[in-house]
Amino acid sequence: MHQTDSDDTASAVPGYRDLPAVDRLIQQVKAQNDSETLPHDLLLWAARTELESVRAIIRSSQNADADDRSPPDISLTTLADAVQARLMRLLQPGLRPVINATGVIIQTNLGRAPLSQAALDAMHAMGTGYSNLEYNLEAGERGSRYVHLTGLLCRLTGAESAMVVNNNAAAIYLVLSALAQGREVIVSRGQAVEIGGGFRIPDVLRQSGATLVEVGTTNRTYAQDYAAAITDETAFLLRVHTSNFRLMGFVHETSLPELAAIGHAYEIPLLDDLGSGTLLATTPYGLAAEPTVQESIATGADLVTFSGDKLLGGPQAGLIVGRTDLLIRLRRHPLARALRVDKITIAGLEATLQSYLRGKAHEELPVWRMIAFTPESLYERANALHQRLQQHAIQAAIVSCESTIGGGSLPGATLPSLGLSLAPTPTLSVDTLAHMLRTGMPALVGRISEDRLLLDLRTVLPEQDELISLRLCEALAAPSHID
Numbered sequence: 473m474h475q476t477d478s479d480d481t482a483s484a485v486p487g488y489r490d491l492p493a494v495d496r497l498i499q500q501v502k503a504q505n506d507s508e509t510l511p512h513d514l515l516l517w518a519a520r521t522e523l524e525s526v527r528a529i530i531r532s533s534q535n536a537d538a539d540d541r542s543p544p545d546i547s548l549t550t551l552a553d554a555v556q557a558r559l560m561r562l563l564q565p566g567l568r569p570v571i572n573a574t575g576v577i578i579q580t581n582l583g584r585a586p587l588s589q590a591a592l593d594a595m596h597a598m599g600t601g602y603s604n605l606e607y608n609l610e611a612g613e614r615g616s617r618y619v620h621l622t623g624l625l626c627r628l629t630g631a632e633s634a635m636v637v638n639n640n641a642a643a644i645y646l647v648l649s650a651l652a653q654g655r656e657v658i659v660s661r662g663q664a665v666e667i668g669g670g671f672r673i674p675d676v677l678r679q680s681g682a683t684l685v686e687v688g689t690t691n692r693t694y695a696q697d698y699a700a701a702i703t704d705e706t707a708f709l710l711r712v713h714t715s716n717f718r719l720m721g722f723v724h725e726t727s728l729p730e731l732a733a734i735g736h737a738y739e740i741p742l743l744d745d746l747g748s749g750t751l752l753a754t755t756p757y758g759l760a761a762e763p764t765v766q767e768s769i770a771t772g773a774d775l776v777t778f779s780g781d782k783l784l785g786g787p788q789a790g791l792i793v794g795r796t797d798l799l800i801r802l803r804r805h806p807l808a809r810a811l812r813v814d815k816i817t818i819a820g821l822e823a824t825l826q827s828y829l830r831g832k833a834h835e836e837l838p839v840w841r842m843i844a845f846t847p848e849s850l851y852e853r854a855n856a857l858h859q860r861l862q863q864h865a866i867q868a869a870i871v872s873c874e875s876t877i878g879g880g881s882l883p884g885a886t887l888p889s890l891g892l893s894l895a896p897t898p899t900l901s902v903d904t905l906a907h908m909l910r911t912g913m914p915a916l917v918g919r920i921s922e923d924r925l926l927l928d929l930r931t932v933l934p935e936q937d938e939l940i941s942l943r944l945c946e947a948l949a950a951p952s953h954i955d
């Protein structure tokens with residue numbers, strides 16, 4: 473606490489006249505950051521804004537009932553530092569790398585799937601120069617941006633045709649707008665859900681001009697419920713993979729084979745929104761079965777939509793695979809232009825899909841590498857980290873924990889994992905420690921539970937372990953701990 477009597481405080485409070493002139497302050501900023509060659513108007517703005525905010529503080533500390541406020545430090549160096557900090561907030565990247573130690577593999581808030589080296593190389597190469605994005609090099613004439621991925625997607629999923637848009641929400645919106653506008657779409661009441669971030673199936677249907685026909689009850693929907701709802705106005709049967717929650721107990725969902733049979737009997741297409749839509753079977757990794765895209769196509773879905781950056785492990789994208797006649801109508805719809813993907817995404821997606829084609833997805837794609845980490849390899853890494861921290865007198869415990877898939881895949885499914893658990897110290901609370909790790913470079917985000925900070929190693933790539941120990945030493949290896 474600032475403890476002086478009020479007369480002293482009053483005389484110690486600086487006045488506006490004690491503040492430096494703008495030009496003097498700019499000079500000081502330049503002197504303190506010698507290599508700075510920023511435009512004058514930017515420096516002028518930052519210096520003026522800083523002085524204005526200091527004036528506001530002086531104004532309020534001259535206020536009679538503000539005697540618990542300490543007067544602002546208006547030394548030239550302090551002001552110049554503040555101006556520099558103001559500039560840096562604009563000049564440094566706002567989007568920053570994060571080490572994900574939360575144990576949630578597909579963390580939407582942390583950017584979902586990290587990309588493979590092959591995807592990154594391809595994206596870099598396509599971003600650096602021109603490409604044949606919409607140019608047929610063989611014929612020397614205009615081509616289509618969709619051809620680059622169609623062959624791969626058809627080969628991998630067994631579908632007749634394919635198309636890629638910005639994300640899965642866009643894919644669903646395009647399909648409904650192009651094929652169901654002014655008509656009816658039949659959905660089970662238990663699947664008229666919110667996917668997350670305000671993306672609600674009923675709202676998307678309304679927005680695309682389609683009418684939602686809900687059938688069954690929240691927990692039980694039978695094949696005959698769909699069949700009874702079919703009219704001349706029915707455009708689609710829609711199945712939504714309820715990927716972010718699970719109904720348990722007295723539940724019946726109509727199976728995909730049943731839906732496909734109804735669709736074919738009445739000649740009404742079946743749209744299957746898989747959400748994550750994996751290409752690899754999940755059960756060999758000790759996870760529950762997540763429906764694969766191939767299965768869905770083989771079972772008779774006419775269109776399947778899924779995300780590029782969930783279990784597929786690629787860049788943000790929405791993939792649509794299925795019947796050629798339907799895909800032709802999608803590509804011709806005006807919205808296709810508004811939702812189209814750019815060359816960088818196509819390049820990253822192509823490289824990601826090729827990992828699957830070569831049978832190397834589980835080795836090359838970070839999402840699958842993380843799913844595939846064995847308890848032994850996690851233990852080895854936890855142990856090595858633990859020892860390195862001990863050398864710096866940092867107390868951490870190796871603890872078992874559970875990772876989740878996240879991103880609306882496999883709700884409730886967990887993978888056994890290992891992590892480091894950090895306890896509060898007499899001088900550092902767990903919240904403060906978590907804040908220090910979050911705000912450093914690179915940011916490190918774990919999860920707090922029972923007054924411990926847990927760093928789950930499953931969502932950390934082995935090549936990031938070194939960075940974790942560096943960040944922990946920075947935060948915790950106080951000089952008093954070392955001597």
Ligand SMILES: *Cc1c(COP(=O)(O)O)cnc(C)c1O
Binds near residue numbers: 640671
């Ligand atoms: C995640 C998800 C979506 C939305 O996909 P985005 O790629 O995030 O737009 C739609 N449907 C389901 C079932 C999902 O899980």
